[in-house]
Amino acid sequence: MNSRLLIIHIMDKGVDMTGQSPAREPRKAHTTQPPCPAQQPPLAQPVQGAQVVARIALLLRLVGRNPSGTPLAEIVRDSxxxxPTVHRLLTSLAAEGLLDHDAVRHTWHYGPEVFVMGTVAAACYPIEELARPSLVRLAEETGESAFLSIRRGAETVCLLREEGSFPIRSFVLHEGVRFPLGVASAGMAILAYLPDAEVDALLADTGLGETETIAARWGAQHSPASIRANLERTRVTGYAVNPGLILEGSWGMGAAIFDRSGRPGWALSLTGIEPRFKPERQKVLGQLLLDEAxxxxxxxxxxxxT
Amino acid sequence: MNSRLLIIHIMDKGVDMTGQSPAREPRKAHTTQPPCPAQQPPLAQPVQGAQVVARIALLLRLVGRNPSGTPLAEIVRDSxxxxPTVHRLLTSLAAEGLLDHDAVRHTWHYGPEVFVMGTVAAACYPIEELARPSLVRLAEETGESAFLSIRRGAETVCLLREEGSFPIRSFVLHEGVRFPLGVASAGMAILAYLPDAEVDALLADTGLGETETIAARWGAQHSPASIRANLERTRVTGYAVNPGLILEGSWGMGAAIFDRSGRPGWALSLTGIEPRFKPERQKVLGQLLLDEAxxxxxxxxxxxxT
DNA sequence: GTGCCGATGTCCATAAGATGGACTCCACAG
DNA sequence: CTGTGGAGTCCATCTTATGGACATCGGCAC
Structure with a gap:
């Protein structure tokens, strides 16, 4: 389960070596520029008078990336x-039952209250039961691992995972992992079916600094141009292919699911190793994905x- | 649905007519007594330096009581x-996707982010899948509605509901509803299997004021003595019976589920109308509940x- | 129509409360 | 033993949340 950690580490150590600013300093953000909308690339607008809420939400999202627990340092770094602030907020959240603190391993996870609230919320969002059978079928028929992701603002969040039978499995993607739209096949499939204007907006402003582009974080293979090229391919076939763009050799394919207003809000996807995604098989997998989606x-x- | 809410009601309506301070003033609580452990009787300790977190958690819990939406006024009253504070916090939470605001009906519900986080958390709390089959069986075999509740501190929260076929159904209990331990059959079943010391603590201090007792909120049939009597009965049979204590004619029966350390953390329960809970049938239902639990x-x- | 009522939503001066620099403590590696 | 990196704690400072007061909206009675 720490293969994921690995990736984080890799990315932290390697991709971010843009050279500048070894010491991070985005934390001064909130002190000076009140009109500045983007301190972090989350999904929120400026909002007035409750920055703590934004911070709490940010922390909750960060903790959620790792259902198996995240150490304080990682949250501090990524937030x-x-x-002290992170620690205090996490402690308070834990006191409310929203988080849990593993005192031995010094890690933080979602607490029972989040589970409870989520279960209540799930009554209004029946996607889980709707999609699970499709995931099972996909995993059984292909042998790869199948996923359901949901769009949240400019990100996708992996919600459900169904393991395939193939003995080599990628753990780049698992419950709680977030990618910007355009990264990973699920986000690509969704992005491909958003209106052009939205695509432009999403690919254009990744905050303010040019250091915050998707490419800076996820590698040059995620430049706007590359993403747009992949979008075109996706629009032609209907399904998205991620040819190892996030982690070499780890391929993925995805297809979008549309809500009642016709907008792509979720995606099904499959991941596996490169040899399992040869062109001929891509067509088969793509069709399966499209069928289930x-x-x-x-x-x-x-x-x-309602 | 904390007993705390009650007080507010009581105060608003009548009890607080002690003459002094018609305007409520419990809000000064945090300013003076830092060592005082009980400012609110929720599940949280004093906590230092992040009262907003407690407020946010409180609001999230309140909103959760009603998956179909809660108006601002109700949240203001119960919190x-x-x-202005509630409104600002809710707005901020909505901006983060943790809540949703129905601008037409002026109601607030859980937002997609809560659903997402909950789904992630559910990966660590597999009770859902474990219990669902039992709920289905219970509902099918009895015709009543079946529920799974979880213990959260001094409360139970209803997590899952499975409708029975019997055409008259009670909606006292549904996803998100919270009761203090000792109220409703699920909480009674759990309470009955907690150590005596804990039971004493739970039944004794319901905060600080004597106006905050469970009985004050849920009626004299929930006096400590009555609850203890019911506890005894529960311990004898193994299952709890709620003979319409919350709503006349609305009966319930519950059995506790124990975690790996042997503590009662959840409960299965059935609800229905009084004629369906005659003594002979109670034995049948009780056995079914015990079996499934x-x-x-x-x-x-x-x-x-792990 | 008009006026009343209860509700939601907004503003901004105030002071309450969150913040983070600096410190301690602990575990582990060299 | 010392050095390093991380977790957890404290408290003076000043940023940030607060809530009284106001604006607005919609429904309802007359």
């Missing part, structure tokens, strides 16, 4: 907040619930 | 906070998962 979409269209 | 308990005991 850009100071250690279409099935889920149709179920979603149907009920006028 | 004891001022309207035991089954879930055994599954929980088994895996040494």
């Amino acid at each position: 850009g907040l100071t250690r 279409s099935r889920v979409t149709q179920i979603l269209q149907r009920p006028p619930l | 004891g906070l001022t309207r 035991s089954r879930v308990t055994q599954i929980l005991q088994r895996p040494p998962l």
Whole structure:
């Protein structure tokens, strides 16, 4: 389960070696530029009068990347907040049951209250039950691991994972992992079916600094041009292919699911190693993905619930 | 749904007519007594330096009571906070995707982010899949509605609901509803298997004021004595019976589920109308509940998962 | 129509409360 | 033993949340 950590590490150590600013300093962000909308690339607007809420939400999102627990230092680093602040907020969240603190391993995870709230919320978001059968079928028929991701603002979040039978499995993707739209096949599949204007907006402003571009974080293979090229390919076939762009040799394919208003809000995807994604098989896998995505979409269209 | 809420109601309506301070003033609480452990009777300790976190958690819990949406006024009333504060916090939470604001109906619900986080958390709390089959069986075999509740501090929270076929159904209990331990059959079943010391603590201090007792909120049939009497009955049979104590004619029965350390952390329960809970049938239903609770308990005991 | 009521939503001066620099403590490696 | 890196704690400072007061909206009675 720490293979994931690995990736984080790799990325932290390697990709970010843009050279400049060895000591991070984004934490001063909130002190000076009140009109500045983007301190972090989350999904929130400026908002007035409750920055703590933004911080808490940020921390909750960060903790969520690792269901198996995240150490304080990692959260401090990735949040850009100071250690005392993060520690205090995490402690308070834990006191409320929203987080849990593993005192032995010094890690933080989601607490029972999050689970409880999520279960309640799940009553309003029935995607889970709707998509699980599709995931199972995909995993069984292909042998690869199958995933459901949801769009959240400019990101996708991996919600469900269904393991395939193939003995070599990638752990780049698992529950809670977030990617910007355009990175990973799920985000690519979703992005491909958003209106052009939104695509432009999403690919253009990644905050303010040019250091914050997707490419800076995820490598040159995620330059706007590369992403747009892949978008075109995705629009032609209907499904997205990620040819090892995140981790060499780790391929993925995805297809979008559309909500009642016709917008792509989720995606099904498959991941595996490169030899399992030869061109001929891509067509097969792509069709399977499209079939299942279409099935889920149709179920979603149907009920006028509420 | 903390007992705390109650007080607010009481105060607003009548009890606080002690003459002094018609305007509520419990909000000064945090300013003076730092060592005082009980400012609010939720599940949290004093905590230092992040009262906003407590407020946010409180609001999230309150919103969760009603998956279908809660108006601002209700949250303001039950939280004891001022309207501007509640409004600002809710707005901020909505901006983060943790809540959703129905601008037409002026109601607040859980947002997609809560659902996402919950789904991630669910990977660590597999009770859902473990218990669902039991709920389905219970609902099918009895015709009543079946529920899974979880213990959260001094409360139970209803997590899952499975409708029965019987055409008259009670909606006292549904996803997100919270009761103090000792109220409703699920909480009674759990309370009955907690150590005596804990039971005493839970039944004794319901905060600080004597106006905050469970009985004050849930009626004299929930006096400590009555609860203890019911506890005894529960310990004899193994299952709890709620003979319409919350709502006349709305009966319930529950059985506890035990975690790996042998503590009662969840409960299965059935609800229905009084004629369906005649003594002979109680035995049948009770046995079914015990069987299913035991089954879930055994599954929980088994895996040494991380 | 008009006026009342209860609700939501907004503003901004105030002071309450969150912040983070600096410190301690602990575990582990060399 | 000393050095390094991380977790956790403290408290003076000043940023940030607070809530009283106001604006607005929609429904309802007359």
